Amino acid sequence: MKKPSMKDVFSRKGLLSQRFPGFEHRPQQEALAERVMACLDSGGGGVLLAEAPTGTGKTHALLVPAVYWCLEDDRKILFLTSGIPLQEQIVKRDLPDLCSCLGVEDLSYGLIKGKANYLCRLRGKEISERELLAHLEPDLVLDLVAWMEKTETGDFSELALPPGHPVISALSAASEACRGNGCPFRESCFLRRVLQQAQEWNIIVANYHLFFSYSASTGRGFPVPCDAILCDEAHRLTEAARSAASLRATGEEWARVMDFAKARVFPRMDWVSDHDRQRLALLADEVKKESERLFHLWKKEVPAGRIFTDEAGPPDGPGPLQGLAGEILEAAGEPPEKNGADDRESAALLHQWRDSVADLSHRTAWCARVDRFPLWAYWWDGRGINSSPTFCGDLISDWFFAKPLEALVAVSATMAIGEDFSFWEQETGLQATERLVLDSPFDLDEQMSIWVVDLGLAVTDDGYDDLVARIAEQLCDDNDGSTLVLLSSLRLLRAVSERLRSKEHPYRVLEQGELPRSELLRLFRQDLSSVLVGSVSFREGIDVPGEGLTQVIIDRIPFPHPADPVLVTRKILEGPDMFFDIVLPRAKLLLKQAAGRLIRSKSDRGRVVILDGRVLSKRGWRITDALPGVKYRKVEVELGKKE
Numbered sequence: 172m173k174k175p176s177m178k179d180v181f182s183r184k185g186l187l188s189q190r191f192p193g194f195e196h197r198p199q200q201e202a203l204a205e206r207v208m209a210c211l212d213s214g215g216g217g218v219l220l221a222e223a224p225t226g227t228g229k230t231h232a233l234l235v236p237a238v239y240w241c242l243e244d245d246r247k248i249l250f251l252t253s254g255i256p257l258q259e260q261i262v263k264r265d266l267p268d269l270c271s272c273l274g275v276e277d278l279s280y281g282l283i284k285g286k287a288n289y290l291c292r293l294r295g296k297e298i299s300e301r302e303l304l305a306h307l308e309p310d311l312v313l314d315l316v317a318w319m320e321k322t323e324t325g326d327f328s329e330l331a332l333p334p335g336h337p338v339i340s341a342l343s344a345a346s347e348a349c350r351g352n353g354c355p356f357r358e359s360c361f362l363r364r365v366l367q368q369a370q371e372w373n374i375i376v377a378n379y380h381l382f383f384s385y386s387a388s389t390g391r392g393f394p395v396p397c398d399a400i401l402c403d404e405a406h407r408l409t410e411a412a413r414s415a416a417s418l419r420a421t422g423e424e425w426a427r428v429m430d431f432a433k434a435r436v437f438p439r440m441d442w443v444s445d446h447d448r449q450r451l452a453l454l455a456d457e458v459k460k461e462s463e464r465l466f467h468l469w470k471k472e473v474p475a476g477r478i479f480t481d482e483a484g485p486p487d488g489p490g491p492l493q494g495l496a497g498e499i500l501e502a503a504g505e506p507p508e509k510n511g512a513d514d515r516e517s518a519a520l521l522h523q524w525r526d527s528v529a530d531l532s533h534r535t536a537w538c539a540r541v542d543r544f545p546l547w548a549y550w551w552d553g554r555g556i557n558s559s560p561t562f563c564g565d566l567i568s569d570w571f572f573a574k575p576l577e578a579l580v581a582v583s584a585t586m587a588i589g590e591d592f593s594f595w596e597q598e599t600g601l602q603a604t605e606r607l608v609l610d611s612p613f614d615l616d617e618q619m620s621i622w623v624v625d626l627g628l629a630v631t632d633d634g635y636d637d638l639v640a641r642i643a644e645q646l647c648d649d650n651d652g653s654t655l656v657l658l659s660s661l662r663l664l665r666a667v668s669e670r671l672r673s674k675e676h677p678y679r680v681l682e683q684g685e686l687p688r689s690e691l692l693r694l695f696r697q698d699l700s701s702v703l704v705g706s707v708s709f710r711e712g713i714d715v716p717g718e719g720l721t722q723v724i725i726d727r728i729p730f731p732h733p734a735d736p737v738l739v740t741r742k743i744l745e746g747p748d749m750f751f752d753i754v755l756p757r758a759k760l761l762l763k764q765a766a767g768r769l770i771r772s773k774s775d776r777g778r779v780v781i782l783d784g785r786v787l788s789k790r791g792w793r794i795t796d797a798l799p800g801v802k803y804r805k806v807e808v809e810l811g812k813k814e
């Protein structure tokens with residue numbers, strides 16, 4: 172098949188216009204597709220960074236070049252994004268539509284979801300009806316058992332259970348109990364099967380967390396090789412990498428691992444004497460007792476949120492616990508070489524338990540030793556001891572280029588400040604060979620304005636919450652609802668919701684946390700005048716074009732919490748330039764994300780209201796560089812009056 176130019180595909184009379192009803196020519200989309208194609212074609216490990224604002228049509232601009240590049244030489248592309256809805260849309264709608272439109276028949280593709288999305292066949296066999304009944308009604312248990320018998324994918328999305336349901340956690344392939352090669356179901360394991368199928372696909376869609384967690388845990392990288400990587404929603408990359416690299420240990424986990432050994436592992440070790448089994452059980456009790464002592468001590472003496480430093484680590488260390496863990500591993504020994512299926516299973520169980528003990532011992536010691544401070548942050552969260560890399564750039568670049576790549580493309584609506592990608596490049600460690608910032612396809616100057624309200628109070632001042640609540644209420648009244656209110660703390664969220672709900676208003680008030688997020692968003696979209704009050708996590712994933720969202724209120728420039736352990740440690744690492752090099756650019760990108768909720772289509776109109784006078788008064792911060800170049804109004808909100 173001859174590869175067409177991107178102009179042949181995306182232009183006003185191109186292939187997409189002939190076959191997609193309602194196709195709209197967008198020069199930004201065509202430009203992005205051309206640059207992606209050129210980057211893939213150039214080979215040699217080029218890195219293209221592209222900021223593509225809402226409405227560019229970036230998913231198609233990534234997929235079309237990917238399709239042709241893969242077909243040209245039977246190549247493989249890993250397409251990374253962060254959320255399952257977009258991943259499913261790509262494999263169920265975008266790629267099938269594009270293939271049919273472009274006349275492509277021999278492209279293979281598919282989705283690898285995170286491990287927690289697949290049924291573990293072994294857990295399905297082992298779990299008792301009593302355990303299932305603890306979480307589900309009897310008729311639902313019957314449905315679940317029938318599904319486990321007949322499912323061909325093991326994908327929990329085939330069930331009507333919400334993500335994170337306890338039954339899913341208990342049955343998923345992400346559970347610590349995977350027996351790897353010793354599993355009797357390994358040939359039909361759903362997760363293994365999808366990884367095997369993916370070896371044959373041209374386009375493999377997966378999420379960042381899965382990619383980074385394989386990289387962090389195996390050191391060998393992602394188990395499906397590829398020639399190039401395309402990263403959509405690339406603003407999520409750093410946090411996904413940090414989350415995959417972070418370590419945590421709790422006393423509960425130690426207790427669970429030792430209880431598991433006594434109940435399931437030691438009784439199956441028929442190659443040791445009763446006396447040795449009893450000794451192992453006693454040792455497991457000792458390990459559990461020592462872990463309880465240590466974690467109780469930390470709980471008693473260390474306030475939640477305390478950050479450890481090289482000079483002030485946790486009281487008492489994990490030495491005795493590690494010593495006991497080593498002793499029990501030595502006493503359990505390696506399983507003997509035997510051949511029966513039952514022997515293999517017992518051996519696999521012992522191997523898997525040994526790995527869990529070694530891993531937990533490593534995590535506890537790593538977090539308590541504090542010996543990589545300040546390259547790593549360490550803290551106690553009230554229940555567990557934690558450690559996270561302060562800076563992830565080295566890890567990310569190593570993980571992406573663990574094997575040679577022909578190209579890497581990263582695209583997002585919020586990566587650059589003005590034309591400048593240096594903050595994103597610094598945080599990810601990925602040095603671009605090409606950079607591209609596309610204009611918005613919307614007439615933003617015409618469609619939106621930004622109001623700045625100076626409250627005259629700092630967030631720590633008395634009366635701040637009350638003033639924000641009153642102003643938010645007035646603005647919602649003036650706008651007849653249709654507002655998204657994004658607040659910097661849960662305390663403030665409650666204050667604003669309470670204020671809005673304390674009186675009758677001609678609009679419905681929806682509050683984050685009162686319903687599952689998807690249900691809340693459905694109601695917000697459906698009820699055009701409703702007001703949704705949410706925290707910073709609602710800065711992303713809200714896409715409400717039209718009259719349902721004509722005002723976004725943001726209470727302040729979203730600086731991170733000053734007690735954030737990673738940030739505090741980073742400050743020690745970076746010194747006085749930290750504010751301008753890290754804190755400020757990060758806050759600007761978060762503000763840009765929040766403001767980006769407003770205009771989602773050409774017909775949208777509205778205003779963003781930021782209740783923080785520093786947006787205009789702190790000229791040296793150059794906050795407006797990160798926001799759309801539209802009209803700004805410094806506004807005083809008159810409380811108690813209609814606009």
Ligand code: SF4
Nearest residue numbers: 291292349350354360
């Ligand atoms: S290989 Fe692991 S995840 Fe797969 S069925 Fe066996 S135990 Fe479960």
